[in-house]
Amino acid sequence: xxxxxxxxxxxxxxxxxxxxxxxxxxxxxxxxxxxxxxxxxxxxxxxxxxxxxxxxxxxxxxxxxxxxxxxxxxxxxxxxxxxxxxxxxxxxxxxxxxxxx
Numbered sequence: 214x215x216x217x218x219x220x221x222x223x224x225x226x227x228x229x230x231x232x233x234x235x236x237x238x239x240x241x242x243x244x245x246x247x248x249x250x251x252x253x254x255x256x257x258x259x260x261x262x263x264x265x266x267x268x269x270x271x272x273x274x275x276x277x278x279x280x281x282x283x284x285x286x287x288x289x290x291x292x293x294x295x296x297x298x299x300x301x302x303x304x305x306x307x308x309x310x311x312x313x314x
Contacts, residue, residue, distance in 0.1 A: 217257040218250065221268040225249065228272050235293060
């Protein structure tokens with residue numbers, strides 16, 4: 214269980230460092246972490262190391278979805294540029310500090 218959650222922690226920290234600035238509103242950061250680690254801990258307890266399928270698959274599915282969505286709308290997936298186009302598609306992100314830089 215500790216190994217599984219450690220893998221999840223390393224993956225979440227890395228992905229947050231890359232994509233965390235795009236999470237809006239900011240309170241979602243804590244909610245996403247609590248949800249992810251709650252599900253990961255329960256799965257690790259019930260099915261053992263098979264929980265790694267969720268722990269690794271869930272974040273990678275999110276990255277794939279982000280890349281697909283950005284390419285579909287003509288936005289750079291790593292920088293979300295052009296910023297105006299990104300904010301036009303996600304207006305709730307504009308008031309959360311993302312628009313400033």
